């Protein structure tokens with residue numbers, strides 16, 4: 001029997017994380033009846049030509065879409081395939097379509113949108129399409145004609161293993177310039193941060209794979225691909241300390257020789273005991289990423305981060321003790337954020353950076369991403385938000401926040417520049433200004449940023 005061809009497309013994006021969402025939905029299809037091809041726009045010289053070629057004779061194209069620039073490429077892909085292969089059904093899924101199913105299905109000319117967890121809904125949809133039927137009644141999906149009932153999230157332990165042979169793992173290693181495998185052990189999050197869409201999409205639900213399954217899968221994947229590092233892409237990897245302890249113990253017991261990095265909330269790090277930190281370190285944990293968000297406790301409380309500033313420092317201290325690096329993510333320019341609050345964030349960044357060379361800080365400008373309480377509140381107050389797919393695609397175009405005026409922006413940009421230059425890997429062009437940058441950072445001396453102007457003149461892309 002000839003198999004039905006299903007093509008999955010990952011739009012272009014500036015980073016090279018493996019397309020785990022597409023791997024998940026591709027792995028859940030009946031492979032004895034469906035032949036699955038993933039086209040990754042980030043790996044192709046001419047993604048649309050490759051996609052049009054791959055979808056020739058295909059029953060369905062699935063596109064995974066994040067808010068922002070990927071929307072533009074997703075629209076182009078949809079238009080190209082629609083024009084060349086009109087009988088190929090086109091389904092969008094992932095975060096942006098899940099937040100705006102009606103906008104998506106009306107504006108993009110797609111046949112159906114899958115909302116939230118995609119495995120079972122997409123599997124049912126392609127069965128329908130293969131049988132020449134439509135999407136009527138398929139829970140968890142929306143079409144222009146049917147807003148079907150929502151689908152409850154399934155425990156991910158009941159879903160199939162992710163089949164990495166659907167992607168060219170070696171090509172991803174080459175793009176990343178390291179043999180780093182991306183892997184995800186959970187879906188959803190129990191927290192309620194007001195700038196984040198996860199509580200809207202997964203309704204504060206969380207499912208985590210059993211530790212034995214995580215260890216077994218990693219062992220098989222390690223034997224096959226011999227990766228040297230794993231990037232755990234969970235929203236919050238350290239959700240249950242016992243579970244993480246068991247995963248670490250299993251990695252050790254199976255002698256899996258790789259390092260790993262994972263996400264950790266400040267409160268989770270502060271609660272995690274030294275025994276667990278030590279076990280994770282022995283099992284290869286090299287770095288945690290902590291979404292601290294702000295250096296102002298008032299701001300943290302306002303955004304319902306449910307974490308204390310002190311906990312971030314306690315986490316940093318424990319990580320230093322155990323030889324684990326930390327990347328702290330911070331955001332400035334929340335709606336009406338005061339200059340004092342921004343200054344508190346820069347001060348916290350400096351203190352955290354001071355824990356040592358393995359303690360890094362990334363400073364972002366706030367953007368009102370959709371499906372979050374802060375964005376909903378802005379809409380109620382009449383703030384002009386993007387409308388429709390094309391306007392949401394442009395949200396990444398602005399490089400700062402509307403709530404950061406020129407003065408604050410100048411301070412933030414100088415801070416970012418000198419922090420980065422001061423502690424970046426030495427290079428020929430950086431070395432002369434590195435010592436000066438550190439001196440400036442230590443004393444908050446950012447006036448007359450001559451080195452920044454020179455760097456911008458010499459290499460604009462390195463200076464911002």
Ligand code: B12
Nearest residue numbers: 020021062063064066067068069093094095114117118235
């Ligand atoms: C890896 C990652 C990335 C990667 C790219 C991922 C990719 N497409 O290859 C990179 C680094 C590029 C990235 C960038 C950004 N990301 Co990001 N990212 C993640 C992260 C950590 C993991 C994604 C993942 O692999 N998950 C595991 C898989 C299994 O889950 P999934 O992708 O959700 O897929 C499921 C469903 O969504 C659905 N599904 C997904 N695709 C498809 C496709 C079809 C056809 C169907 C039917 C279903 C379907 O089914 C899947 C299985 O259930 C998530 C958080 C998370 N844990 O999900 C954030 C997350 C997706 N990112 C987010 C954000 C905010 C960003 C950035 C804006 C961050 C920033 N400030 O720069 C940028 C966007 C840049 C841009 N506009 O280009 C938000 C989502 C926001 C949004 N509205 O889109 C998330 C949820 C984090 C958060 N809680 O805020 N990200």
Ligand code: SF4
Nearest residue numbers: 189191192193196235
């Ligand atoms: S920011 Fe992180 S911890 Fe907060 S709700 Fe989102 S995923 Fe959960």
